[in-house]
Amino acid sequence: MSDFRLKVRAYCEKHDMVSKGDKVLIGVSGGPDSLALLHFFNERMHGLKVEAVHMDHGLRESSAEDAAYVKAYCQLHQIPFHFLQADVKGRMEQTGEGVQEAARKVRYAYFEKLMTETGAAVIMIGQHADDQVETILFRLMRGTSIRGAAGIQPVRSFGEGKMVRPFLSVTKSEIEQYCEREGLEPRRDPTNESDAYTRNRLRRHVIPLLKKENPLLHEAFERFSEELGEDNAWLEQEAEKALRDVCITKTSDRFHLSIGKLRTYGLPLQRRVIHLILNYLYAKVPTSLSSAHTRAILDLLKQAHPSGDLHLPESLTVTRSYEDGYFHFQRETHSSGYTYSIDKEQLVKLPDGHLLDVRAGKVVPDKPYLDLYYVSESFMPLTVRNRREGDKIRLPDGKGSKKIKDVFIEKKVPLKQRDDHPIVTAADGKVLWIPGLRKAPSDGKSAAYTLIYY
Structure with a gap:
């Protein structure tokens, strides 16, 4: 068995790429890499059900x-052949995407559709070890995260199965030698010889120089990619745990987190928590969103000033209010006001999401509560409402009073919660209680009612 076959087989086994009996779709452009991939898994790896997929992107004159060529090869070797005539230019006009992004999305959508239709468990792509070196260098040059710096992953979930790249274990030169040894005559893309593209310049000029310094460059990059990928996978798992810890509430378009809890985690996890929140809120993360936005969010959440806003693409706003951070798609408006009158036992659902349970007599709550207050009959009927200009509450020592606004500031109540926070007043309009925050002095009379704030 040749060294090439041993390398590819060992790599497949190491990453559990395929199993005997799998139906495998192989993306075949007709070039050396993809043709060698099709030939290898159809002729040299037994026990698989191999089918070829070709897509004409309509971007080159020779694409037809x-x-x-690929169709004829498949017919000759009795390999099922799937073909799509794609309209990449039409997609570019509709979406504004670049040519590479539009082509990749059209291609991957077709792959996923075929996997469902054929029941294939695996889609194979012919990227090789030199592609890995090129990709890592390209991403590092442009600025990337750890995930991006890890390069091309050998296996990833895709559709209802997985996408695998068995040739990441071999170089371009080894693939060319395989084609020559097996008598394959692949098609050649002339654009690969042009220095008009950054990737081509890396491939044609930079990587050969690096290989002169280290002939085993691809092995060094493979180890780097695998170790970085493993580190990143662990960090992302930890970030998921951290996200659950810092989350206070969330909806489909709003996320509320505890800044204090976020600060207990190291900066690498803080960054990933932010990424997870953005991925959660955006249906599709905008291409204009960058690492600079992540840094700006973290700066806002750790700044000395207790409040501030940051506006992100597509109207997403990040708001800091003391130790609370809010991610929301539109600036939330203040409550228009509310008033409830209480003169009997009842359960009131408050606009701030809490409950106020009013019970006769002095009782002990039957479940955990946030706060409670006893009132005498002389205070009835009570009014529960949101704050009003000039509201004050008497101090416990009887020496004057304090503005409700100052109580909110003292207790660090987030700005967005102040207009909905309940205020309980007596029949004469005096403030008796700010649930969870402060109580006015009692008049010493027996409790006619117990007010429980959940």
């Missing part, structure tokens, strides 16, 4: 000839 490529499609005809």
